[in-house]
Amino acid sequence: MLDKAIIAELEAVAGKTNVLTGTVDRLTYSYDATADVPRQMPDVVVLPTDTAMVQAIVRFARERRIPIYPRGAGTNLSGGTVPLKQGIVLSFQKMNAILDIDPANLTAVVQPGVVIGALNAAVAPHGLIYPPDPGTVATATMGGSAAENSGGLRGLKYGVTKNYIMGMEVVLANGEKVRFGGKTVKNVTAYDFGTLFIGSEGTLGIITELTAKLIPAPKFRRTMTGAFRTLADAGNAVAGIIAAQVIPATLEIMDRMTIRTVEDFAKIGLPTEAEALLLIEVDGMSADLVQAESEAVMQVVRDNNGDLKTAQTDQERDQLWTARRNALPALASLNNTVILEDATVPRSRITDMLVACEQIGKKYNLVLGTFGHAGDGNLHPTILCDKNNQDEMARMHKAVDEIFKVALEFGGTLSGEHGIGMAKMRYLGDELGDSGLNLLRSIKESLDPDYLLNPGKMVPVPEV
Amino acid sequence: MATTTTAEPRPNRTYHDELAVIREELDKCMKCGNCMAVCPVYGAEKVESAVTRSKIAVAQAVLDGDLALDDPEVYEMAFNCLVCKSCMTNCPTKVNFGRIMLALRAALVRKNGLPWLKKMIFSTLKHPKFFDASMRLGASLQSLVFRSEQGGRAISPRSPFALAGGGIGFDADRKLPTLQSKTLREQVPEVVRSAGATVKVAFFTGDSLNYFYPDAGRDLIEVLTANNIEVHIPKGQNCCGVPVLVHGDVDTVRALARNNIDVFEATGCDYLVTGCGSCGGAWQHDYVELLASDPVYGPKAEYWAGRTYDISTFLTRIISLRPPTGRIDKVVTYHDSCHLKKSMGVATEPREILHSIPGLTLKEMSAPDACCGSGGSYVLTHFQTASTIGRKKAEDIDRTGADTVSVGCPACMMQLLDNVHRFGARQEVTHYISLLAESYRRERG
Numbered sequence: 001m002l003d004k005a006i007i008a009e010l011e012a013v014a015g016k017t018n019v020l021t022g023t024v025d026r027l028t029y030s031y032d033a034t035a036d037v038p039r040q041m042p043d044v045v046v047l048p049t050d051t052a053m054v055q056a057i058v059r060f061a062r063e064r065r066i067p068i069y070p071r072g073a074g075t076n077l078s079g080g081t082v083p084l085k086q087g088i089v090l091s092f093q094k095m096n097a098i099l100d101i102d103p104a105n106l107t108a109v110v111q112p113g114v115v116i117g118a119l120n121a122a123v124a125p126h127g128l129i130y131p132p133d134p135g136t137v138a139t140a141t142m143g144g145s146a147a148e149n150s151g152g153l154r155g156l157k158y159g160v161t162k163n164y165i166m167g168m169e170v171v172l173a174n175g176e177k178v179r180f181g182g183k184t185v186k187n188v189t190a191y192d193f194g195t196l197f198i199g200s201e202g203t204l205g206i207i208t209e210l211t212a213k214l215i216p217a218p219k220f221r222r223t224m225t226g227a228f229r230t231l232a233d234a235g236n237a238v239a240g241i242i243a244a245q246v247i248p249a250t251l252e253i254m255d256r257m258t259i260r261t262v263e264d265f266a267k268i269g270l271p272t273e274a275e276a277l278l279l280i281e282v283d284g285m286s287a288d289l290v291q292a293e294s295e296a297v298m299q300v301v302r303d304n305n306g307d308l309k310t311a312q313t314d315q316e317r318d319q320l321w322t323a324r325r326n327a328l329p330a331l332a333s334l335n336n337t338v339i340l341e342d343a344t345v346p347r348s349r350i351t352d353m354l355v356a357c358e359q360i361g362k363k364y365n366l367v368l369g370t371f372g373h374a375g376d377g378n379l380h381p382t383i384l385c386d387k388n389n390q391d392e393m394a395r396m397h398k399a400v401d402e403i404f405k406v407a408l409e410f411g412g413t414l415s416g417e418h419g420i421g422m423a424k425m426r427y428l429g430d431e432l433g434d435s436g437l438n439l440l441r442s443i444k445e446s447l448d449p450d451y452l453l454n455p456g457k458m459v460p461v462p463e464v
Numbered sequence: 465m466a467t468t469t470t471a472e473p474r475p476n477r478t479y480h481d482e483l484a485v486i487r488e489e490l491d492k493c494m495k496c497g498n499c500m501a502v503c504p505v506y507g508a509e510k511v512e513s514a515v516t517r518s519k520i521a522v523a524q525a526v527l528d529g530d531l532a533l534d535d536p537e538v539y540e541m542a543f544n545c546l547v548c549k550s551c552m553t554n555c556p557t558k559v560n561f562g563r564i565m566l567a568l569r570a571a572l573v574r575k576n577g578l579p580w581l582k583k584m585i586f587s588t589l590k591h592p593k594f595f596d597a598s599m600r601l602g603a604s605l606q607s608l609v610f611r612s613e614q615g616g617r618a619i620s621p622r623s624p625f626a627l628a629g630g631g632i633g634f635d636a637d638r639k640l641p642t643l644q645s646k647t648l649r650e651q652v653p654e655v656v657r658s659a660g661a662t663v664k665v666a667f668f669t670g671d672s673l674n675y676f677y678p679d680a681g682r683d684l685i686e687v688l689t690a691n692n693i694e695v696h697i698p699k700g701q702n703c704c705g706v707p708v709l710v711h712g713d714v715d716t717v718r719a720l721a722r723n724n725i726d727v728f729e730a731t732g733c734d735y736l737v738t739g740c741g742s743c744g745g746a747w748q749h750d751y752v753e754l755l756a757s758d759p760v761y762g763p764k765a766e767y768w769a770g771r772t773y774d775i776s777t778f779l780t781r782i783i784s785l786r787p788p789t790g791r792i793d794k795v796v797t798y799h800d801s802c803h804l805k806k807s808m809g810v811a812t813e814p815r816e817i818l819h820s821i822p823g824l825t826l827k828e829m830s831a832p833d834a835c836c837g838s839g840g841s842y843v844l845t846h847f848q849t850a851s852t853i854g855r856k857k858a859e860d861i862d863r864t865g866a867d868t869v870s871v872g873c874p875a876c877m878m879q880l881l882d883n884v885h886r887f888g889a890r891q892e893v894t895h896y897i898s899l900l901a902e903s904y905r906r907e908r909g
Contacts, residue, residue, distance in 0.1 A: 020511065024537035027525055028511075028518035033496045047511065074512070075497045093510040113510075117501070138501035138554075329556035336491045 002043040006064065010046055010088075013056045018094070020045040029071065029089045030082065033136075035337050036387070036396075037079035037423055042069065042089040049094050051169060051177060051208040058206065059175035061088055067455050070202040072112065072144025075136040077340055078421025080148060080201050084456035090206065092143050098122050099209070105183045106214045107166060112143020112207050119212065128214040131158035134417065135328070143207045149199030151417030156375035157247045157283075158215075160417065162198045167211035170197055173204075173448040182211055196443075201419055202454040204447045221249070221283035222294035223317040226306030227274040231255075233304045234276035235351030238374050240300035241280070242347065246293045250281040251375030252324050255354055257361075258331060258369040258382075259323070265330035268322050271307060276354070278306070278374065279324050281317075327371040328382070334367055335384040339396055343407035344378040344416030356406045357381040363402075364395040378416035404430065420458050476757040479567040480714040486567040487527055492559045493520045499551035499561075504835040505544060508852035513541050516551040516561050523568050534575050542568050544846060546839030547710050548802035553833075562807075563753070566709060573712030641676040641878055648678035649699050656685055661694040663783065666733035668724070668772075670743035671703045672874030680874065680894075683901035684739045684775055690904045691779065691786050700727040704743040706803075707840050709750060721751045725764050735782065736772045739897055741804025741873045742840070747772035748808060774804060774872065775897055776813035785816075790906025791823035792899060797866035798826060799857070799880060800833035801873030814872050814896045821903045827864040834860070838879035851886070854879060858888035870896040 011019045020026065026041040043066075048054045061068050067087030074081050083089050096113035103126045110119060116137045119130050133152035134140060140150065146168075151160040167181030170193075180193045197205055228234040234253060241248065254262070254277045263270040270277065278301070282293040294310075301308045311317040332338045345353045354370055357379070361368030372379035381403055385392045404414055404427050414424050414431055429437055444451070444459040451461045479485040499516035500506050506515035513522075522541055525531040531538055542565070549562050648669055665688060673681040688695045701724055705717035724747075728736055738744035751765040758765075779785040798815055805811045811833070818826045837843060837853030861869055861884060869880055869891050881893045 020513075022537045023531065023535065024522055024541050025511070025513050027531065028513045028521060031495055031521065033494065035494065045511075073497055073500055075500075091512075093512075096510070115501075136497070139497050329558075332494055332557045333492075338494055 002066070006066075007044060009060060010044060010057065013060065014046050014048055014053055018047040018049065020047070029074070029091065032071075032074040032076050032079065032081045034077050034079040034082075034421070034423060035339055036393070037082060037421075038084065040082055040084050040086060042083040043086045045089045045091055047091045047094045051171065054090065054171045054206055054208055055175050055177055057088065057090065058171055058173065062173065062175065062450065062452060065450065065452065067452050068206070069454055070143075070147070070206045072141030072147070073115070073136070073139050074144075075140045076144065076148055076419060076421065077342070078148075078201075078415070078419040078423045080419055080421035080454070080457055081144075082422065084422065085461075087452075092141060095143075095208070096141070101126065102183065103128065103214075107183045108212045108214055109167075110142050110210050110212060112141060112146075112210065114142045116140055116142060116145060123214055124217070126214075127217055129217045130164060130212055130214055132161045132164055142210050142212065146198050146207055146210055147200060147202050148419045149417075151373070151376075151378060153250050153252065153373060155373060155378065155417075156251055157249045162195065164213045165194055165198055165210055166213050168194060168197060168207055169209035170205040171208055173450070173453050177208070178205075179209075199419070201421060201458050203444060203458045204453065206453070216285070218249070218283035219285050220287050220290040221281055221317075222290055222310070223279075223281045223320050224294065224298060224301070224308060224310040225320050225323070226278045226280070226301035226304075226308055227271040228276045228278070228304065228306050229274060230305075231275050231351050231354050233306065234278055234374075235354075237278060237300055237304040237306055238350055239348065240304060241297055244296045244300055246282060246296050248280050248293075248297065248375060249283045250279060252279040252372070253277070253350070253354070253374035253379075254279075254323065254327055254371040255358065255369060257358070257367075258327050258371045261334065261369055262323050262326045262330040265333055266322060266326045268319070268326075270323055274307070277323065279320060324371070327369075328380075331369045331382050331384055335386055337385050337387040337393075339383040339385065339400065340418075341381045341383075341400060341403055342372075342378060342416045342418045343381065343403050343412060343414060344376070345407055345410040345412035347375065347377045349410040349412065350374050350377055350379070352410060353377075353379055353407065353412070356410075357403060360399050360402050360406070364399040366392070366395055366399055368399070373416075376416070377412065401427075422457055425458065425460060478753060478756050479563055480570045480754055483523075483527060483533075483567055483571040486523070486564050489560055489564055490520050490524050490527070492557045493517055494557055495521070496556060498554050498556060502550040502554045502834075504546060504548060504550065504837060504853045505846075505849055507856075508849045509544075514544060516555075516559075519545065519568075520559070520561070520564060523564060526568075526571075533571055539572055539576070542572060544849075546802070546835055546837070546842050548835040548839060549806035550802060550833075550835055553806055566712070569710065569712035570714045571712075573714070578711065578713055641881060644675065644678050646678070648674045648681035649697060649701075651678055652682065652685060652697055654697055654699055656689060656695040656697070658689045658692050658694050661692050663692075663735070664694045664696060664731075664733040665735045665737050665778070666696045666698065666728050666731045668701060668704070668728070668736055668738050668743055668747065669697065670738065670740045670874070671707075672878075673739055677874050677877065677895065680739065680877075680898050683895065683898040684737075686901045687775070687779070687897055687904065688737070690901075691783060693783070696731040696733050698727045698731055700730075704740075704746040706742040706746050706750065709746075709754075710840060714754070717750075718754055721746075721754055721765065722761050725751070725761055725768060728768065729764065734771070735778060736768055737775045737778045738772065739775050739872070739895060740875070741774065741801045741808055741810070742875065744772055744774050744810075745803045745807030774808050774810045774813065776817055776872065777808075777810055780813045780816050785820065787820050788900060788903035788907065789822060790903040790908075792821050792903055792906070793823040794868050794899075795825045795827055795864075795866045796868045796870050796899065797829045797861055797864040798832060798896065799829070799836060799861075799869055799871045799876060801871055801876045802833070802835050804872045805833050810872065814870070817900050818870060818896055821899060824899065824903075827866050829860040829864045829866075831860060836876050836879045836883065838875045840875055843879055850879070851883075854883035855887040858883040858886070861891060862888050866891060868892045868894060868899075870894055870899060872896055 092113040134150035705720040
């Protein structure tokens, strides 16, 4: 617990109402959306309202060796915002202004606390979108999603967060403020600082402003689903769509366990005997192009023995999306603990990965369903277990270890979009090797030598 | 570390009686934070303790013995909620947060007792005659305290009362409905017959229609009569109990529920209709849950739950509404009251009624089901947050260009009246049933 003098100084910097010290307030910043990770209450929560305040807090904390945990909305799935070593949670919920929308340059400048969905609502009247769309668009902040490099359903065609951040303002661990990038499409001045901080999970610096890239909103779209009797047919259909030179905006897959659970949950008439369901959406700026692409997709689905459904109206599109939207809620309804992984493989190994996940679930006698982004190889094997059943939790941990092992064997990665945080830190060496870990550590120590920014995440804190 | 509850709930206890009963509901929460997208209190305050997942985490900490139930911070957090149930519509795992909040507040009241002020107010509710008398006294004194506005339909506090009441929103800008000198139930007979009526309907007026909006109550009766329905308005009915329930006074609300059930049973009617989402929600859900272990009143509550409808549902689903022909040239927007939409599931029916009125144009606002910030007495206890929420609603209303805001819940009517005056274009605020009644009246020329 920080002493009263320190709290008083923080109050002097940030204002009394922006410094929370009550037990209830601190408890509510002790967790994020991640299941099965430790919780820890911070000593104090500070809600800065401008960059100067952030700098003052960082300088103050550094002098006293107090850890700082930057936090957006706390919706991440890797334990990335849990204040493991107490100290200060720096919550950006109040720095939520959209500073500039520039249709001529296709950019927006935002404070880190702006919710992704709020930015999209603000740019919609200009016919523009900010494409990255993690499942949490309605709640997650721009700062948090940049720090986590969030992905989403449109990754295959539109890319992920790092493709849409053109400039930033970052407060470094020494309290200095640095600005780089901006509204220009091209910029090769100095190192590409953006890639350093995007996906850094708050361990290298604190993002205080972002310049985001916008694109014209696609004017036309077609949505369809294909139900397949074998996983091989579904996998071949995914490959076939890409081979037909169509890049869908959405190419999602659900396995049989997920299909059946969704059907039990939502009763929407899904084919429960199917082994896999694909949800495919193509979009674009011209009706002809979208028509041609959707016909190509339909042909591929039929060629691979898929049972095809297409949407003609927005209402029908909504019905097709219902299954995918209900995937996580339906699975989650089966038990009190939802372990949602995001191991990712090259697109060509999707079928192998689905089969492997199913076998791992059986091997450890677990309820496991897999759904996810087939188009970019990012799957969500989801294990439903009872947190009060120690034996089941132990089997779950073994299964997760094995899922990561298999993903790496297939040439994939530990995490496609959720990040490392504290949940996957111990697996890093398996993918990066010692030299990779050394690189990680040397970058961390050159920017934050005292391990005061989000300590305990991504890079292990050295034992003293 | 205080352990305040037993680990396992005892049999025959509802969540109103024992916090541990709610444990399973708490465990459903994944802490995903989807509630942040819709929670009006979080939207205004932007701190975690305002939002649903955090209130659930605190309730879990109380049950685990990590936080004391009577910690003032727990108390403050538990009452910083509108009980609007918006979070429930956006919850992927369908956590029934309404139950959690009521369970927590009831536990607090068991531990601490009702604060004396609330005790005073609620004790009058148990004695309808005394409550009537105090409301009438209020009606006769209000001209001293309030200035009359909007052709006598709204009032504002006069100084020095405005000055004294500024902290809780009774400043000089405050707009409130006029307290009527005669209540609705005094204005109408106990049975309003209709020639050739084959269906008998009992009208549960609730307090707000009875005391603040008797005109809307009379309009509701008129509409039923125009549809050839016999209406019973039993004088013995009292408050639905929701205002008491949300403050954790379980004993009082059970007494109110039992009395209301007796009174409505005596009418011999086929259906019960309401013109207020909170009252209707009480009959449809809360009475059943409150009386679940009562062998006599439990089944009666179940019976009435299945026969209670919002007036709009009754008109469009149970009978078939006689289409009105009187023209009303108005541009109207419709606000979805939280309890009407989120407790009773009523959203399309009032819109169907509005669409059926010739000349009337319905223009939807953005997020019509976003809470208006009333939350019954929340607006009095948390005026700043309620105002921030209300301002957003007023701005959404303004953008429609509508001249009238229609709504299906009198508590929202009060809050909207204040907010369109404070922040908006001073649109007319009306119950949707009053527009239908007006259309029928215009048929007669």
